[in-house]
Amino acid sequence: GAVVSQHPSWVICKSGTSVKIECRSLDFQATTMFWYRQFPKQSLMLMATSNEGSKATYEQGVEKDKFLINHASLTLSTLTVTSAHPEDSSFYICSAKTSGTDTQYFGPGTRLTVL
Amino acid sequence: AQTVTQSQPEMSVQEAETVTLSCTYDTSESNYYLFWYKQPPSRQMILVIRQEAYKQQNATENRFSVNFQKAAKSFSLKISDSQLGDTAMYFCAFMKHSGGSNYKLTFGKGTLLTVNP
Numbered sequence: 667g668a669v670v671s672q673h674p675s676w677v678i679c680k681s682g683t684s685v686k687i688e689c690r691s692l693d694f695q696a697t698t699m700f701w702y703r704q705f706p707k708q709s710l711m712l713m714a715t716s717n718e719g720s721k722a723t724y725e726q727g728v729e730k731d732k733f734l735i736n737h738a739s740l741t742l743s744t745l746t747v748t749s750a751h752p753e754d755s756s757f758y759i760c761s762a763k764t765s766g767t768d769t770q771y772f773g774p775g776t777r778l779t780v781l
Numbered sequence: 782a783q784t785v786t787q788s789q790p791e792m793s794v795q796e797a798e799t800v801t802l803s804c805t806y807d808t809s810e811s812n813y814y815l816f817w818y819k820q821p822p823s824r825q826m827i828l829v830i831r832q833e834a835y836k837q838q839n840a841t842e843n844r845f846s847v848n849f850q851k852a853a854k855s856f857s858l859k860i861s862d863s864q865l866g867d868t869a870m871y872f873c874a875f876m877k878h879s880g881g882s883n884y885k886l887t888f889g890k891g892t893l894l895t896v897n898p
Binding site: 698704708709710712715757759761763768769770771772774775 | 816
């Protein structure tokens with residue numbers, strides 16, 4: 667149980683284009699989802715928290731107009747990197763939790779490379 | 782704000798031996814959770830063990846156990862009978878207790894553990 671998937675696992679795009687990453691909870695209702703960014707050999711940095719049906723709460727320094735997050739259902743959240751640039755290249759990881767619990771379950775991550 | 786410190790960037794251990802990874806944290810909260818996650822080369826984050834701060838008893842999960850010292854704000858992870866599959870980056874993480882908070886995790890910088898045959 668408590669499986670979280672991400673799609674795609676790896677994406678390459680050209681500078682200036684937008685990329686959408688999906689995060690799905692497969693066997694539980696994800697009332698809250700989180701998006702993290704991880705640079706090579708570094709820790710996870712929380713980008714934003716989203717509750718189903720509500721606007722995402724972004725961490726300080728994260729541009730909400732660049733990293734669009736939608737959490738429209740209890741099983742799906744999407745992160746759209748708009749007008750991507752090479753500095754946006756990174757590993758993006760989502761996690762999800764259900765109400766009444768404190769444990770986050772992580773997706774396998776998405777490697778974004780912007781050329 | 783909470784901070785989590787892992788003072789050992791890298792560690793190594795021989796297969797079948799025991800290793801302890803250190804973690805300290807700083808918080809003014811009295812009720813919170815602590816976690817250890819592992820991230821193997823596949824980069825999938827896997828929950829290893831969790832501890833609720835109000836519980837004095839140290840959590841254990843098979844070969845994994847913690848030494849939770851609340852007064853010292855220390856939360857070390859002991860891995861017994863180390864296996865090659867334990868090779869991974871280990872992250873210590875802190876979360877405030879719920880009660881309206883948004884369950885944010887604060888991670889340490891990680892410790893890269895290598896288990897040698």
